[in-house]
Amino acid sequence: MGSCWSRLPPNNRPTPSPTGTVTPAGTFNSQTTSGSYGTSTTTFNSISTTSSGSGSGSSNNMSSSINSTNFSSSDFSIGGQILSTANLRVYTFAELRTSTRNFRPDTVLGEGGFGKVFKGSLDGITIAVKKLNSESYQGLEEWQSEIHFLGRLYHPNLVKLLGYCYEDTELLLVYEYMQKGSLENHLFGRGAEIQPLSWELRLKIAIGAASGLSFLHTSNREIIYRDFKASNILLDGSYNAKISDFGLAKLGPSASQSHLSTTVMGTPGYAAPEYMQTGHLYVKSDVYGFGVVLVEILTGLRAIDINRPSGFHSLTDWIKPHLLDKRKLKKKMDILLDDKYPIKAALAIAKVASRCLAPEPKMRPSMKEVLEILKGTQASTDKTAEVSGQD
Structure with a gap:
């Protein structure tokens, strides 16, 4: 809460x-x-x-x-x-x-x-x-x-x-009870009890959260979660991610409709632009929120931070150009990762995040596609690690 x-x-x-x-x-x-x-x-x-x-x-x-x-x-x-x-x-x-x-x-x-x-x-x-x-x-x-x-x-x-x-x-x-608390706390919390998340754990958490959101979206009458953010992703003792808090969830539009029209409820910085501007809620409005969380996982930066300089308060307003360029992305990766991550995999995830943050819902991938890409990135990273270990 x-x-x-x-x-x-x-x-x-x-x-x-x-x-x-x-x-x-x-x-x-x-x-x-x-x-x-x-x-x-x-x-x-x-x-x-x-x-x-x-x-x-x-x-x-x-x-x-x-x-x-x-x-x-x-x-x-x-x-x-x-x-x-x-x-x-x-x-x-x-x-x-x-x-x-x-x-x-x-x-x-x-x-x-x-x-x-x-x-x-x-x-x-x-x-x-x-x-x-x-x-x-x-x-x-x-x-x-x-x-x-x-x-x-x-x-x-x-x-x-x-x-x-x-x-x-x-x-x-x-x-x-979720022993490890929220993803938000692990990304942005401070204190001796908070340990920085490794690259492997970040990818595992992203895949788990994507799997839960994909499940919600794949029923015949889709479920729109509506408030996807780092604080609503909780972690068990093994860092398995679980989506919490369904207080704002809605059944998706019927087959004859493209969207729901609702009173705007959500979190600034995570809520999709079409929803904030018009109250039109799509299944892919959730995908936008997932893209924001992916960027937070990569950069260790909050979606909204008024302590950043003017023009940089909203993460998505200025991060997009950095997501498609390897050199720019490396400069924005979370310093707590200490460069211990495969840049090829990071770039692949950044590109997925960029697609999730597309301004129009129809331009965004489905969560099922996002999940497949994340799993593929994890598999290729694991395979590369195995080959390196044999050398």
């Missing part, structure tokens, strides 16, 4: 009605939200969701709503599946409070628009518990969207949602 959020006046907070419907009052704009360990600026409208009460009894209407989502068959060749029904545990607030030691400050993993994410332990398993801030109004729709999507999506490169809790005004989500 992000680092900032807005507050509702006390008389406007969402409260359950006697029938179990939660309805925040009013229409809200220009709020802040994001993934598990980062931030983004978004826009919200009023929302509503339905549940049948508190505790374990709240699952009835929620499960019915979740399972009615119109997913279609997916490309199982990339290791994922869409479940016919959500397979989620309904946790009680009491057991989640106990698992996090009453939500102690020293268990906080991240904080943002939705609220805080806590590290917990339950039934001998380490978990991550995302808890809606009681004074926040922007997380309710995202909370339900997470359940709608992650409750039925399975792929090794998507963070696993284990269950949820809805008791009175308490809204929580429970995920598998």
Whole structure:
């Protein structure tokens, strides 16, 4: 989740009605939200969701709503599946409070628009518990969207949602715990505990993230993730990348449409230009965000950094000419790599990133094509390393 959020006046907070419907009052704009360990600026409208009460009894209407989502068959060749029904545990607030030691400050993993994410332990398993801030109004729709999507999506490169809790005004989500935190933290974090990512790990992470995004895009009714960025890519103990936070995800356009028209929600620096300018959302709007993350992986530079000189705040505004020239690219590669990378492979990835950043959606490659190129680059790099080792 992000680092900032807005507050509702006390008389406007969402409260359950006697029938179990939660309805925040009013229409809200220009709020802040994001993934598990980062931030983004978004826009919200009023929302509503339905549940049948508190505790374990709240699952009835929620499960019915979740399972009615119109997913279609997916490309199982990339290791994922869409479940016919959500397979989620309904946790009680009491057991989640106990698992996090009453939500102690020293268990906080991240904080943002939705609220805080806590590290917990339950039934001998380490978990991550995302808890809606009681004074926040922007997380309710995202909370339900997470359940709608992650409750039925399975792929090794998507963070696993284990269950949820809805008791009175308490809204929580429970995920598998990701030991290494976010890609953003590894690229831009500071401190003795943060070790620079090697070239091999960066490529592995890029491939894992591309695999997860490709899975979302290859169902008959594509899923548009809408907020792809480094803070939403989490890493397990072996640095396997998993996409987190589906609060802004949307089912893609129908066969008769080319795009969705939506209120603009996303992160400056990552959001595709056509989406920011018109609100038109394409599947390939995600591809643009992936291109930005690829550039961050190569350069170690943030998508947006107001501490850079004027004209250089937005990474994509000035980096494109450097991506297609070997000599220019070498000058922009992350200094933390210490020149320990194959320039041929780096150039190949930079060229893919440049294509992803094309101004028009139709000019961008599909995520399936991007994944194939990244895997091919990894294979050729591994083969070159083997040959060098034999010399």
